[in-house]
Amino acid sequence: MDMPEERPAGLDSPWAVRAIKLMSRVQVRVFRLTGGRVGNMWRVGAGWRKPVPTLLLDHVGRKSGTRFTTPLLYLRDGSGAEERLVVVGSQGGLPHHPQWYRNLLASPDTTVHLPREARRVHARVAGPEERAALWPRLVDLYADFEKYARWTDREIPVVVLEPR
Numbered sequence: 001m002d003m004p005e006e007r008p009a010g011l012d013s014p015w016a017v018r019a020i021k022l023m024s025r026v027q028v029r030v031f032r033l034t035g036g037r038v039g040n041m042w043r044v045g046a047g048w049r050k051p052v053p054t055l056l057l058d059h060v061g062r063k064s065g066t067r068f069t070t071p072l073l074y075l076r077d078g079s080g081a082e083e084r085l086v087v088v089g090s091q092g093g094l095p096h097h098p099q100w101y102r103n104l105l106a107s108p109d110t111t112v113h114l115p116r117e118a119r120r121v122h123a124r125v126a127g128p129e130e131r132a133a134l135w136p137r138l139v140d141l142y143a144d145f146e147k148y149a150r151w152t153d154r155e156i157p158v159v160v161l162e163p164r
Contacts, residue, residue, distance in 0.1 A: 036115030046143040056113040062106035093151030
């Protein structure tokens with residue numbers, strides 16, 4: 001169940017992108033139907049041996065104004081009322097930033113859904129020093145982030161979701 005070390009051929013084909021979107025829609029639907037009891041852990045690739053927590057991120061299309069929801073792996077940073085959540089715009093190592101990332105740049109105030117909890121958050125891109133401190137923790141959370149970074153020429157963004 002491990003991800004390959006080298007970038008898979010056809011990773012950025014329209015079929016791969018469609019498959020990712022379909023799997024995301026299914027995960028969002030199951031998460032919502034069960035209140036997050038099912039669909040709150042990622043068990044693919046490195047997540048097979050070490051499942052990773054998943055949240056649902058609401059975002060508004062920067063061009064369309066349409067509301068979208070995307071499941072994302074996340075890292076908890078801090079505790080209590082000041083706890084931040086950190087997400088990664090890896091998109092499985094694809095060559096372009098994910099739509100949710102570009103949407104958050106345009107409208108950073110949003111809501112995330114955790115099991116039995118919704119949080120209002122403000123999204124911001126981690127600066128270079130903060131990213132350097134968070135990246136090893138993110139790779140420890142989900143080792144395949146490191147592979148995704150090797151598979152693409154872009155710098156994978158790290159996004160901090162702060163309480164608001």
